Amino acid sequence: MAPKGRSVKALKDYPEPVHPARHSVLWRQSAFLKNWESRWYCLDRSGFVYAHSPQGMLLCKPVFSGKIKEAIADDKLVHKDGGVMMWGFVVKSDGGSFVHLYSDDKFLRDEWVATMNSSVRSYRHDQFLSDRYNIDYNQPLGTGLFAVVLRAEERSTKASSMTRELCRRGVECGTGLARLAANFWGVQRSRDKGQLAATEGGYEEEEGPRDMGRHSAWLPDAGVAIKVIKAEAYREYKDLVEREIMVWHAVGVHPHIVKLKEVLYSEARVYFVAELCDGGNLMASLANSSNYCERDVARILRQLLDAVRHCHAQGISHSDLKPENIVLLGRSPESPIKLIDFSLTSFFHTATEPGGTPEFVAPELLLQPEQYAEDGCGPSIDIWAVGVIAYFLLSGKTPFHASSMERIIELVKAGQWTFSPHHVWQGISDGAKDLISCCLQLNPNHRPSAAALLEHPWLRAHPTQHRTLLLNDALHEFRAQYGNQGSMLRTSWIRRSGVLRTMPLGQPPGLSGETGMTGGAAAWTTPSSAGLPCSSQAMAGGAALPMDHRQLTARAAHDTGSSCRGSVAAARPVGH
The missing domain is CATH 2.30.29.30 (Pleckstrin-homology domain (PH domain)/Phosphotyrosine-binding domain (PTB))
Known part of the structure; x- marks a missing residue:
């Protein structure tokens, strides 16, 4: 023991x-x-x-x-x-x-x-984690104050390798065997449709099996990621951890959502076992891209919206959509994306403790926190976040980017934003701008559903119809924020006991000590190639925040009538 x-x-x-x-x-x-x-x-x-x-x-x-x-x-x-x-x-x-x-x-x-x-x-008879998995304790995928994420391999390697071979042969033959094997792994299955989903965004449903064949190299092996919740964190945040367990199970299987394989309890801890995504954080990959254009943004948004649509069909709001919570299944830049981190997720219109990330949170959560704490959240808060993500992917900054947290919160609460600066947006298509405008409606009732957005002409267009003009301004920002020099961190907050407080997210990887309670991209990824950081380290915490950021967010709290400690801090790559 x-x-x-x-x-x-x-x-x-x-x-x-x-x-x-x-x-x-x-x-x-x-x-x-x-x-x-x-x-x-x-x-x-x-x-x-x-x-x-x-x-x-x-x-x-x-x-x-x-x-x-x-x-x-x-x-x-x-x-x-x-x-x-x-x-x-x-x-x-x-x-x-x-x-x-x-x-x-x-x-x-x-x-x-x-x-x-x-x-x-x-x-x-006592069963131990080591009975199920070969675990690498020496090189954690991510560490923080409240959780640690470990790489492991299933001990039933013979069965796993046989299933993988079955999956490969099914893909190569283009037969129903591919569907059977894909259903087992949850790689390309959409429960809503009951059929293979196209990894290129599904602009034509019948293209699913062909896309599956193109990406057969990404079929999973016996590797898993195990997020271990620290005993002290579980005691303090037990309600959130238990909710995450239930909601993640309720989400089920979707090709663009990281799959929960199993949950294990000990006397004092909880272990989440999930699929391992080798591609690392989306933003780190984009920062290393040399031909990033609108076509790539449309592909990412189609997959993200498909994942959001699936969550909403289960009556679930993710509540913390942001670039840091998107990872890549494989190491190719065109690998399918995976949505991660269900620590703030809740069922529609169920009493909850609302939270989010300041630049991506819907304004109504800041304006009426008491109401949303009592009545819960609906799908519209995720749609707002999708609009902010789209804006960010096209320009490199969010529409509420500002030099201080006070100003960010002020802009979000007012819903004030424009397509600026002009030189960044003049080369971006009207279709892309219209999609963003549809999402960033101040009135939640005016925002379309995820299913409706998937029918937007800009997303339905064939990839060859999208502009291929390089998004150089966005690339410049990505490299500054997510490149080899470090990894961007946007800290999530949650309302607890009438105040807003930082979630236990945010200590740079590679530091001593245990864990981060929620999983950011670090939770389910391996270090990517070319020396890029393994992910946004969205599992870090208050201890990593510089003092000036603490003071900054304390002043922002005065503005919102709450205690808000969310901030942005740099993190260094694992192993550096």
Whole structure:
């Protein structure tokens, strides 16, 4: 057992027992009428429970009395209303009772069976993280004050390599096998569409399999990223960590969202195991680009909006969209993007502690924090952030860029912005500007949905129709902010107990000590090539903030009537 107060690195010598957890929608048939009923099921240290929805977990009920004895997959297919195939399994308790549950996703069913049986073993005999993964404790992918992110490889390497080979052969043959293998890995599947999604943005749905073949080199291997939440951070931010676990599970699988593989609890910590993205931070990649143009921006925004649309279809608001929370799956500049960091994510219109990043946060969250804390957020706050990201990707600065935090907050609250300076925007198409204008509507009700934005003519246009004029001004800014000299950091804040406070984000990588609670790009990436930093270090914290930034944000707090410590600080590359 790891002695209390020891660092995460000490877990190598003092491992602690872990127990698996899983959340998702499952189906069952009513006892008498045999009607199909969907419920939200949760397996964690407290037992196996269910509720009518994730938001209703405070009123959850046990599935049966007693502990789980075993879970058995039933390969006899059942057809639900409308002909949907359901994959079943039986969960038995040690008291003799049992329940039949179903999923419309075979691989989700198999994950549930594996998690349940692993949970049974963990209560009978201690199971450790090292039983599941070969972990590199010596070179963390990212470190901060509240979490550390480690690279690891699954111990079931034989099965992983076989699946990878299956996936490769399916892609090469262009057969249904590709779809099967892609569904397993969650690389190119959209649950909403039930089909392969085109990595080039989906301007024509039938191009998905062909794009998959082009990017076959990016199919995942047995590598994973493990974010370890420090014991002290879990105690203080337990509600946020538990919400992230539930919401990330609810997000499900999407080609442009980093996949959560499993969650493990110990007595004092939580471990998030997610897919590993080798491409590093998007902005670091763009800073090294030599031919960056509107075509690239449109491709990135199509993929980002597809991820946002998927979240919104699940009734989920990401709430902290920004460039630092976008990573690349592979090391090619045209690799698919992945959206990360669900630490501020919440369900629509559910009481929450609103937060965000000052230059990307919607003005209504600053103007009416009490209302949004009570009533929760809707999809419109993400649409505002998409507009700011689009503006940033095209020009290199946000529309609310200013020399002080006070001025940034003032501009955001007023919704004041223009396409300036003129020499930067004169070469950018009217279509791109119109997309931004649609997103940056001060009235949240006037902002379009993510699905509607995906139909915008500028995004629907074929890549050959986009301007290829180099965005030199944006490149200049990217290289200054994200190039080899360092990595940009935009600190997130969250409203807690009536005040705004910095999330535990932001210590430069490579420093001693444990963790960052939320994951920025560092959480799920490996150091990129050409000496670029592994990511934006969005997991850092107050300790890394220079004193003048602390004073600056304290003055900004006076302006907003709250205590706001968000700031921007530089971080150095891992290993430097």
